Amino acid sequence: MKKWLIAGVLLTWLGLPLAGVLIATAASADGICVPGGPADQVEGIDLDAEQLASAQLIVGVVRDRDLPSQAAVIALATAMQESSLRNLPNLGERNDHDSIGLFQQRVSIYGAATAGDPVKSTTAFLDRLIQIDRWQHRPLTEVAAEVQRPREDLRGEYAKWERLAQTLTDRFWPGVIVGACVSGVGDLAAMGGGIPEGYRLPTETQARTAVVFALEQLGEPYVFGANGPEAWDCSSLMQKSWAAAGVAIPRVTRDQVRIGVSVPGPSAMRPGDLIFIPGSGGSMSQPGHVGMYIGLGGDGQGHLVQAPHTGDVVKVTPLSAWAGQIAAIRRPAVAS
Structure with a gap:
């Protein structure tokens, strides 16, 4: 479900305009699309x-x-x-x-x-x-x-x-070609995986990139401890999605729940926010599962993307399915 395009944009990152930056993506099955291109060798490393x-x-x-x-x-x-x-x-x-x-x-x-x-x-x-x-x-x-x-x-x-x-x-540094993941998909709902009818991607650049990366993984299996690109657990999907947007966050849920800015409740959420629930091995004070809020469907209802558990795949889930379970909501530190 990897679909890519190339686009020139005016990108603001960390408060600085990067005029004329080329957003270049790679359709490699082996690489992960990130700022700077797919994961690769730099100086032999x-x-x-x-x-x-x-x-x-x-x-x-x-x-x-x-x-x-x-x-x-x-x-x-x-x-x-x-x-x-x-x-x-x-x-x-x-x-x-x-x-x-x-x-x-x-x-x-x-x-x-x-x-x-x-x-x-x-x-x-x-x-x-x-x-x-x-x-x-x-x-x-x-x-x-x-x-x-x-x-x-x-x-x-x-x-x-x-x-x-x-x-x-x-x-x-400014003036060089850097990469970012941008989806070329048209009818998002047709991709399956639970994307609701009428859903539109966020417009903010970093949140859009993080959400797109996560949605590009729909259908990939959950494997505990997996780091992609063909299998994920809940927290590795969040980490790599935000890495694609140029924001480094910790690898595991217990550390992710402490990063960025606390969001007071579901009504204040923005696409890209991380939502934490106890899951099978956690609690409200020490949540063990995380998903990413992607925004509203055409019916006005919120949705999230998650890698749920062993035996399941990366999917979009109605936010209502997590009602009464939300332990914390965190917004990674992004450019304003």
Whole structure:
């Protein structure tokens, strides 16, 4: 159910206009369409949808701060060394002290709300970076280590990611061709999977991209722990859908329920919002299942897309089916 088109648009991302950006999509059965194109090799390194989305987010934050591109190179190399460009939660016994997020920042120093949020953690890294004397002209690994303060034997490790970081910066800086998933489908209801008659895609760019990615997976099987592209669980579908829109969110439901902005109730929801219910193994205080609100059908009723459970497939479900079960609604941090 993968249908693609190519379109030129005026895209606003992280508050900055990207005039004349070419939205290029790939119809590869092997790749996942993300900002920057399908998951692919960059400088000989395999990067998936989440990693490419994180890279684009970091570059966007740097641009939003009106900082030179070298800041993006340093930040990307640092995040690659610290987390492999993944917004990591606390890994329990495998965790390094209380470090989380893209930059593995200490919760005891930065706070969980900053360290675990891709935009806020990038901003915090940049705040410290630009306080370093001559940061633009000193060796990358030297200034990265001054911000991160790793063990002495790890201070030189950031250098090995400099070439990759430069290539990613060149790829996502203004004026280069970047990719995003845009659906070329006509009659959405004819796609099946529960899409209601009269449904229209959202108009906001990032929400539309996230919703389209999720709907493109209709009919794919639920497999616990699967990360796509041919099978999903509930939270991996949400993560990759928002990654396609350039927003990195955590992998699992228990972490996704803490990101972004809290939405007070169903009446305030917008397409792309994440809806959490207890599911089979959770509770109202610790929900175990998540779906994405996609908007209203022609009958005025709300609908969501979800990967339900083993034995089922990605499908659209009436919001009314979750009545009385909603534990939380979160809106990922997107450009305003």
